[in-house]
Amino acid sequence: MSLEVKSVENMEILLEELADKLQVVNRSIMDPEDYDLEKYDDLKFMYDIVAKKGKLSASETQAFIEELSLIRK
Template identity: 55%
Template structure:
């Protein structure tokens, strides 16, 4: 799957994968529909970092969740 194209399907995939990797229990925090497509490439950057790192510390997870919250709609 190529994530270079900004579309809703790719955004959904990245958000779901991030939620899994960060072991987010409250999935409503990372509902893909709540994210603005205007921030697709910002979210992809975060996704790429998480994919590259593999395992994240608790503080890294908190930082990533905080960063993702900036890209939520309104």
């Protein structure tokens, strides 16, 4: 399955992977129901950056989590 395709299933995968990579403790902020499919491109962009970067600093992690909160419903 290609993550380039906008779908609820792919959004769930992106959020799950981001939660793992960002080491999110409170997984409730990563609930797919809290995100619009219209924001899929934003999530995919963040996912690509995090995946490419690998290890993130604490401040980078916090910045990504704050950005996620801005695109939630």
